[in-house]
Amino acid sequence: MVTPPLPTSRTEPEGSAVIRVLSYNIRSMRDDTTALARVISACTPDLVLLQEAPRFFRWRKKLARLAAASAQVILTGGGTAAGPAILCSLRATVERTEDVLLPLTPGLHRRGFATAVVRFGGARLGVLSCHLSLQKDERYDQAGMLLDRLAGMGVEHAVAGGDLNERPGGRTFARLTEGLQDCWATAPWGSEYTWTRTDPHQRIDAIFATKGIEVLGCGVPLGQPGVAESDLRAATDHLPVLAALRIPAG
Numbered sequence: 598m599v600t601p602p603l604p605t606s607r608t609e610p611e612g613s614a615v616i617r618v619l620s621y622n623i624r625s626m627r628d629d630t631t632a633l634a635r636v637i638s639a640c641t642p643d644l645v646l647l648q649e650a651p652r653f654f655r656w657r658k659k660l661a662r663l664a665a666a667s668a669q670v671i672l673t674g675g676g677t678a679a680g681p682a683i684l685c686s687l688r689a690t691v692e693r694t695e696d697v698l699l700p701l702t703p704g705l706h707r708r709g710f711a712t713a714v715v716r717f718g719g720a721r722l723g724v725l726s727c728h729l730s731l732q733k734d735e736r737y738d739q740a741g742m743l744l745d746r747l748a749g750m751g752v753e754h755a756v757a758g759g760d761l762n763e764r765p766g767g768r769t770f771a772r773l774t775e776g777l778q779d780c781w782a783t784a785p786w787g788s789e790y791t792w793t794r795t796d797p798h799q800r801i802d803a804i805f806a807t808k809g810i811e812v813l814g815c816g817v818p819l820g821q822p823g824v825a826e827s828d829l830r831a832a833t834d835h836l837p838v839l840a841a842l843r844i845p846a847g
Contacts, residue, residue: 632828
């Protein structure tokens with residue numbers, strides 16, 4: 598079955614903006630990077646929230662190559678955020694960026710947030726990409742840090758996306774949805790499950806938005822025009838999440 602396309606990006610007369618946000622765990626670009634770039638390009642996003650972006654040897658060059666191949670530019674993140682990164686289209690006006698390293702638990706992987714404040718016409722938006730811990734207590738604490746970070750960005754509207762390493766119903770997921778909209782639950786579109794790529798049966802990747810944002814649709818872009826299922830399977834070990842959002846002016 599063909600999935601109806603999401604609304605296209607546009608600036609609206611009252612100053613609000615409809616944008617597309619893609620969240621995607623790219624497994625350090627260890628798979629088919631040509632397929633990965635095709636998936637990103639076909640989704641025509643305004644913002645790409647990456648997890649497991651390259652962060653070691655020549656990571657900036659690798660990330661720049663992906664951005665160029667998918668009609669995006671690097672906004673922030675990568676090695677400086679311990680993996681999360683943000684790409685954007687030329688439609689975005691960048692106000693500021695900040696990479697945040699989270700407290701390190703001995704013996705566990707270092708985590709961080711890539712964050713930015715951008716404008717689309719008259720709409721101003723905080724943006725955060727994250728990859729939360731595999732360890733449940735640390736993951737729960739990181740969710741609180743994520744909410745604190747969004748609250749401290751000085752913006753009325755914000756979006757966060759990433760690999761949560763947890764399904765809906767978990768306490769970390771519940772903590773995030775106390776203050777944010779789970780975009781899939783608000784306006785389901787496409788397919789739900791992001792893991793695994795060969796047998797999708799769990800939703801562990803998600804996009805969240807503050808309450809003033811209108812969610813027009815959110816889900817895995819299976820059936821999206823131009824997104825080949827073979828590319829989705831070859832690009833990385835997760836499936837991406839794509840959301841169309843109406844951001845109010847201001």
